[in-house]
Amino acid sequence: MKTHTESEENYIKALYHLGGEQPVSNGDLAQRVGAKGSSVTQAVKRLGQKDLVNVVPYKGVQLTPKGIRLAKSILRKHRLWETFLVDKLGFGWDEVHPLAEQLEHIQSEELVDRLFQFLGSPKHDPHGDPIPERDGQMPPVLGQPIGAFTAGAEIRIVRVEDAGSEFFDQLDTMNINLGNTYEIRTISAFDASVELGSPTGSFWLSQSMCANIYAVQS
Amino acid sequence: MKTHTESEENYIKALYHLGGEQPVSNGDLAQRVGAKGSSVTQAVKRLGQKDLVNVVPYKGVQLTPKGIRLAKSILRKHRLWETFLVDKLGFGWDEVHPLAEQLEHIQSEELVDRLFQFLGSPKHDPHGDPIPERDGQMPPVLGQPIGAFTAGAEIRIVRVEDAGSEFFDQLDTMNINLGNTYEIRTISAFDASVELGSPTGSFWLSQSMCANIYAVQS
DNA sequence: CTTTTATTTTAGGCAAAGCTAAAAATTATC
């Protein structure tokens, strides 16, 4: 049960985010971790020696099974900490990501298990993203983009994509939260914007807002 | 509000632990951080450049006011996290120190403030050690060693020194916890061991156990 | 199928943090 540096873990996380189990290009990885390509070449060489990735020069980098396991365990910690910060400490869902990026590197199986219990064995984090299970299984990725429903449908918001702080601000000012339910009133044939109705009135959501908000029929 | 590396923070913490505001020798510091003297010489030079310590070659290293502020803020985080781990996650008080050594390096004022509130604004950690206030003030260091009381006194355990895991195991098997109250029955003139009485019976504590257990009259 | 463009790797540096071994300074001893 070796231990990894923060940098290593960030590369693994980036690889999982970009490609999942598929190979990722040097350039994309460099962009994601915020380093230069040359640094990435070196870094993945180190990861390769630890059997966390397979590197094919000029072709791409791919997580090994071991790398995937590590990626999921970091993601699990990230999302559990986000849940803690929102549910227990009262942070806004737009504030917790940078903090979770620090907390996700704390190493202790025991701590993760206890945190998980303390939070009531959650399956999804404050943004609706699935929290990997202890054994690596992934709960379902919930919902479809709002635009995918048809007029008349009753929907419940179950997930939002992290589309930056302005997006979260907009959700905030419109009072849109996970769990909210609406009726789909209209879907514009012109610009794909959507009119949502609730007991208290109705309002329009732009196409780009809709694209980042996921819901299920309720 | 610059940010510090984990190594830097560990040196600062070690300096505060060893000398408080007083100078500390290279050797003592090396021993405490688990590095060689030569590494320490280098490290404190770097800390000096950041105005966290004053170095007098061959003489010793001393925290600056800025260094003291940092030391206290790390200690605050350490002890708040220990409180969280014990009070909220149900860890034993003998298990939390290594975890807190990781968590103490998480950087976020906001997180510390919210954690503090969440825990009910505690003044002391699970071992009875004072938690520095937001502004650097220190709550009182509680209690006197058990041997300092006189026979007949009613006492309450308020603090234990971290004297290693065997010490904690011993406390555990003897069922001794913070908050417990006893009567001092006897203090041996021969070996300074102490007989404590409780409603359920009485038992003897060796001198070296007593030296690490602090109590107040109750 | 060349040539141009874009991507990736190499080569060479730098800073943080550690190490060992040798030199220098301090402290203790006779």
Next chain:
DNA sequence: GATAATTTTTAGCTTTGCCTAAAATAAAAG
């Protein structure tokens, strides 16, 4: 006060992780 023992510093090396600039390779365009 000179010498021996201890402590501290210097010098030189290592690894991680990042950088820039140049060389090599792959992909796109003609």
